[in-house]
Amino acid sequence: MTTPLLDITGDVCPMTFVKVKLGLHEIIPSGKLNVRLKEEALKNVISALKAGGHRVTNVAREEGIFVLEITKDG
Amino acid sequence: MSEAGFKELKKGGMMRQAEAGLFSVRLHVVGGRLATPQLRAIREAADRFGRGEIHLTTRQGVEIPHVPQDALAAVKEFLAPSGVGVGVCGPTVRTVTACQGCRVCPSGVIDSPELAGAVDRELYGKPVPHKFKVGVSGCVNNCMKAEENDVGIKGWIEPRWETPACTFCGVCQAVCQTKAIATSGDGRALLIDPALCIGCGDCITSCPTGSMREEIRGYRIFAGGKFGRTPSLGKRILGILRTKEETMAAILAVLDFFREHGKPRERFGDTLRRTGFPALETFVKERTGLP
Secondary structure (H helix, E strand, O other), rough: OOOOOEEOOOOOHHHHHHHHHHHHHHHOOOEEEEEEHHHHHHHHHHHHHHHHOOOEEEEEEEOEEEEEEEEEOO | HHHHHHHHHHOOEEEEOOOOEEEEEEEOEOEOOOOOOHHHHHHHHHHHOOOOOOOEOOOOOOOEEEEHHHHHHHHHHHHHHHHHOOOOOOOOEEEOOOOOOOOOOOOOOOHHHHHHHHHHHHHHOOOOOEEEEEEEEEOOOOOOOOOOOOOEEEEEEEEEEEEOOOOOHHHHHHHHHOEEEOOOOOOOOOEOOOOOOOOOOOHHOOOOOOOEEEEEEEEEEOOOOOOOOOOEEOOOEEEEEHHHHHHHHHHHHHHHHHHHOOOOOOOOHHHHHOOHHHHHHHHHHHHHOOO
16 A cells, blocks of 8 residues: 655645644554655654654655655554 | 932932932842732832832833832832832843743743842842843743843753664754754764754754754853943853853853953943953853853
């Protein structure tokens, strides 16, 4: 099964955070979600994920855009 | 009353108003914090001795304006039982300002009201060559504007990079506002430039693998800031201090330097312009043994 991809490059805080939260709702515990986001959203999104018990298990980069692989708390 | 008499009253927090015979009574407030019984007493005093007005100063102080000269002693006496003291003015250490600090604010790194209290107990109203202001910001968001003060303090987080788990994903470098994190030439280490790091801890908060960690959660001192007619911003001195006690020792040494080198009616920033900052740093380091 391919990991679903959520693109929040067009969003600003707090929608970035809200969309990631909603995206994770669709994922089973310990499942993965890829999130494509801009540099400026990194800090808030990652700190919120960590606070929620989720983990960033991979980071890929492309020209000012990051793709985070998130493993849902499980 | 003679000019000398007015000056003495001013030092004791009773400031002559534009209107003859009236005074604005400055109160002793630390870190902008008052208990409700104190507030009630201040309200009552303003009604009884002033014109029912209270002025909030730019530096978290409180004044009761429009108090007649013959009521100055009575207002002081009235406020004392509620634990409200009269403030200071003139060439003294002034109101110590503080944010709410780490006990209240989620961004807080240090307990700023606690440090402000310690500074106040040790130094409030003590004579110096010219007015001397101390302000404490709990973190580098700097709500208390540390660099505006003769001595400003900020809560500061020093990051430390640890090798094993780092994947060199680039997140810490992307979130660092001052671009203080560089990759080494061989690409196998991250180097944090202490001159550029502003102690925000964003790299730590954002690191997916926990490779950025807190080395020190402490205090950073800025010296020589002022506003007034010719504003200048305070500059960082010393390394990151680890405790409240170290910070107090540093502040006391800074004041000793000002007393030795400052001229009457010369703000500390102007003294430092003459002596240079390295002279202050050397003096404080020798006096305290701090880094």
